[in-house]
Amino acid sequence: MSRNTRILMSVIYWAFVVYLFVPLVLMVTMGFKDSKFIGFPIRGWTLDWYSEIFRSAEVLGAFGYTMAIALSTTFLSLVIGTWIAAFLGPHKFRGKLLVFALACMPAVIPGIISAISLRIYIQFLQIDTGMAAIILGHTIHNVPFVALVVMARLATLPKSHIEAARDLGADQLVAFSRVTLPYLKPALIGAGVFCMLLSFDDFVRSFFLGSYQPTLPVLIFAKLRSGMSPEINAISTVVLVITAILGIWAERSMRRMNKGTSV
Amino acid sequence: MIQTDTQRADERDTVPLSTRRSFWGAVMANGAYGSATGLLFKSQRRQFLLLASVPILWILFANVGPILQMVRISFLDSYPPMAGYQPQLTLSNWNNFFAESIFIVPYFRTLAYSVVFTVATLIITYPVAYFLAKHVKRSNQLLFLLLLLIPFWVGEIVRTYAIMILLGNNGAVNLVLKSLGLIERPIPFMYTSFSLGVGIVYLTALYMLLPLYSALEKIPNTYLEAAADLGAGAWTRFRRVTLPLSKEGIASGCTLVFLISTGYYAAPVLLGGPSTTVFAETIAGFFHVAGDQWPTGAAFSTIMLISALAITGVFLKLMGRSGRGLMQ
Numbered sequence: 113m114s115r116n117t118r119i120l121m122s123v124i125y126w127a128f129v130v131y132l133f134v135p136l137v138l139m140v141t142m143g144f145k146d147s148k149f150i151g152f153p154i155r156g157w158t159l160d161w162y163s164e165i166f167r168s169a170e171v172l173g174a175f176g177y178t179m180a181i182a183l184s185t186t187f188l189s190l191v192i193g194t195w196i197a198a199f200l201g202p203h204k205f206r207g208k209l210l211v212f213a214l215a216c217m218p219a220v221i222p223g224i225i226s227a228i229s230l231r232i233y234i235q236f237l238q239i240d241t242g243m244a245a246i247i248l249g250h251t252i253h254n255v256p257f258v259a260l261v262v263m264a265r266l267a268t269l270p271k272s273h274i275e276a277a278r279d280l281g282a283d284q285l286v287a288f289s290r291v292t293l294p295y296l297k298p299a300l301i302g303a304g305v306f307c308m309l310l311s312f313d314d315f316v317r318s319f320f321l322g323s324y325q326p327t328l329p330v331l332i333f334a335k336l337r338s339g340m341s342p343e344i345n346a347i348s349t350v351v352l353v354i355t356a357i358l359g360i361w362a363e364r365s366m367r368r369m370n371k372g373t374s375v
Numbered sequence: 376m377i378q379t380d381t382q383r384a385d386e387r388d389t390v391p392l393s394t395r396r397s398f399w400g401a402v403m404a405n406g407a408y409g410s411a412t413g414l415l416f417k418s419q420r421r422q423f424l425l426l427a428s429v430p431i432l433w434i435l436f437a438n439v440g441p442i443l444q445m446v447r448i449s450f451l452d453s454y455p456p457m458a459g460y461q462p463q464l465t466l467s468n469w470n471n472f473f474a475e476s477i478f479i480v481p482y483f484r485t486l487a488y489s490v491v492f493t494v495a496t497l498i499i500t501y502p503v504a505y506f507l508a509k510h511v512k513r514s515n516q517l518l519f520l521l522l523l524l525i526p527f528w529v530g531e532i533v534r535t536y537a538i539m540i541l542l543g544n545n546g547a548v549n550l551v552l553k554s555l556g557l558i559e560r561p562i563p564f565m566y567t568s569f570s571l572g573v574g575i576v577y578l579t580a581l582y583m584l585l586p587l588y589s590a591l592e593k594i595p596n597t598y599l600e601a602a603a604d605l606g607a608g609a610w611t612r613f614r615r616v617t618l619p620l621s622k623e624g625i626a627s628g629c630t631l632v633f634l635i636s637t638g639y640y641a642a643p644v645l646l647g648g649p650s651t652t653v654f655a656e657t658i659a660g661f662f663h664v665a666g667d668q669w670p671t672g673a674a675f676s677t678i679m680l681i682s683a684l685a686i687t688g689v690f691l692k693l694m695g696r697s698g699r700g701l702m703q
Contacts, residue, residue: 117609121506125519128503128580132526135537135577138547142540151545196430203423215430217438220631222638222683224655228676229441231662232669235455236444252437283412284422286399313530316640320662329532333641336536340543348533359528363521 136352143345150340161346171331171347178327181243181318182311185250189307190300192251193258198288200259201266219256226253227320234321245321250311257310258303261366265299266292298365305362309355442680449674468674478657478675485654486682488568489636492575496583496632497625499576504587504624505617509596520588527581535642538574539565566648574646575636582635583628590624591617626694630687637683654679 146156165171196215200208218226230252234245269292277287293300315329322330328351335344402408448454449469451462472478503523511519526534541547542564549561564570594617602612640655647653658679661672 118510121502121510124502125506128499129522132523132577132580134547135534135541136526136529138540139533139537149545150540151543152547152550192429192433195426196433199426199430203426211431211434214434214438217442220634221442222634222655222679224638224640224658225445225676225680225683226441226638227640228658228662228672229445232448232454232673233441233444248437252441255433255437281403282399283403285412286403290399309528313528313533315530315532316638319640320659329530332532332536333645336532336539336645340536340539344536345540348536351533352529355528355530356525359525360521363524367517 139345140349140352143342143349145342145345148341150342150345161342165343165346165350171328174326174328174331175350177243177325178312178329181246181250181327182308184247185254185311186304186307188247188251189254189258190304193255193303194262194296194300196255196259197262197266198292201263215259216256218252219260223316227316230317231320240323241321242323242325246318246327249317249321250314253314253317254307254310257306261303261306262296262299265296269295298368302362302366305358305365309358309362312351312358313355445673446677448670449677451670454669454673465670468670469678471671472675472678481652481654481657482675482678482682484651485637485679486686488571488575488651488653489633492572492579492636493583493629493633495572496576496580497587497629500580500584500587500628504584504591508588508591508594516592523584524581531578531639532641534578535574535645538570538577539645542570542573565646566651568647568651571643571647571651574642575639578639578642579632579636582631586624586627586631587621588624590621590627594620622694626691630691633687633690634683637679 141154142150143161144157144159145154146158146160147154200212200215221229227249230245230249231241234241234248239245239248273291273295274287277291278284282290313329314327315333318327318330319333326334328347332344332347332351335341335347450464450466452465452467453460453462456462472482507516507519507523529537539546543549544561544563544565546564548564549558552558553561564573598616598620599612602616607615638655639653640659643651643653643656654675658672658675661668661675
């Protein structure tokens with residue numbers, strides 16, 4: 113590869129990084145602007161928007177609501193996703209590809225169609241819009257991601273470990289709890305944090321399945337519709353910081369898992 | 376007290392050596408646990424059914440159920456059900472689609488946008504993925520990749536808002552252009568297909584980048600060296616070696632980005648204008664209004680789903696592979 117192409121490539125890469133970061137940096141910056149008006153020029157700085165949102169019952173309520181939904185969703189997704197992985201991973205049976213495709217389907221269905229079909233479904237199941245409906249919707253969406261991550265990890269578990277446990281007197285359940293689960297731990301942590309992220313950031317399902325109490329993304333959307341304001345920037349920045357922390361955490365545990373696979 | 380202690384001692388003697396004194400040993404020694412698991416794990420077949428039950432039921436309930444309901448509702452003349460009225464089967468919801476251009480135009484616009492945005496994402500991210508996979512030292516690749524990942528953890532709404540600030544009349548782009556003396560009045564980027572495109576590419580780039588990166592990373596450098604030794608120039612090496620070997624990544628990436636970009640709702644609402652209404656907004660409109668609009672919305676959703684899946688199906692067929700590797 114010639115020197116020029118190499119330089120050109122690195123320029124494109126860094127330009128892409130700039131494209132990804134500049135909008136977010138701008139958004140964070142505007143949250144400290146001492147004016148109600150979003151945009152340049154910036155004449156003064158303030159922390160008022162932050163002190164305002166940390167005192168706002170609306171924002172704090174939405175935050176707690178979003179967190180509760182994310183935690184419940186994560187727990188349910190981990191249990192169901194791991195179960196699906198334990199079933200689909202090691203077993204061979206007729207129609208496995210179809211079951212696998214159906215299991216992955218919610219992850220690739222376009223967002224609006226997923227939201228609309230779930231809105232119809234909760235009506236059919238007589239579940240009211242609100243927390244339970246959102247948790248169901250998010251769990252349905254997140255389970256495939258957990259199943260895929262856990263399946264990938266499960267594929268690297270040497271069969272001999274389970275056989276050894278069985279030979280030493282453990283039955284299937286004990287072997288699963290004491291050998292398989294600890295082996296899956298990094299995958300479960302990674303997938304769990306990823307679920308938190310997906311749920312915390314989800315807009316379209318929360319929007320169509322929610323009732324009067326908004327989640328944070330829905331609240332931001334509602335505020336945006338009535339105009340841009342630095343208050344939204346402050347809320348968004350808080351969301352950004354939380355998601356970045358969660359994301360780095362997920363990334364680290366996934367990387368540790370990949371390191372540990374070469375057993 | 377004394378009695379229970381002796382009982383425990385008795386029990387301990389009957390328990391096999393291997394399970395003695397541990398929590399799990401105690402669990403396994405428990406009579407109720409033993410009979411329950413004995414019943415459940417008795418045969419291979421029973422174990423398999425036990426393991427299969429929850430996944431199969433969940434997939435039917437959670438993944439298949441909503442789609443089937445949506446399709447069913449699309450054939451009803453009223454939904455949600457009203458007291459004392461038995462909904463009749465009808466095709467009129469599906470006919471609505473062909474009856475009015477205000478429905479057909481957003482539909483085709485969505486498909487056209489999604490194709491254009493997918494191609495744009497591919498063109499933008501391919502060099503980035505190539506640089507990462509082939510020019511960055513392997514030990515640094517994760518760090519460089521992480522730098523790209525961080526913005527994608529931020530949710531759809533926050534990133535859409537960030538693009539609004541970037542492209543607004545008093546936004547950064549206009550500020551830069553103005554200070555360079557290129558323009559006098561701000562260019563109205565917002566609420567056009569341009570702002571929508573910038574937003575969608577911003578939202579979806581990762582779904583293209585990751586499959587491309589993992590495909591490109593797998594191409595052995597020796598192949599490229601061999602091609603160079605045989606006299607192939609940079610362009611020929613790219614066209615005859617790199618491109619064909621990254622086909623799988625291109626196929627997965629394009630499929631994901633296409634499917635995802637047809638489904639965005641908030642981004643078109645916030646970034647687009649009246650001339651860029653996409654089908655997601657049309658569909659959503661039927662659910663904001665109360666009453667008998669739901670079946671039409673359901674029919675339109677079904678049309679969208681079938682179209683999106685059909686297009687990706689044809690695309691994957693053209694790329695010469697089954698959908699098997701889609702989720703890798």
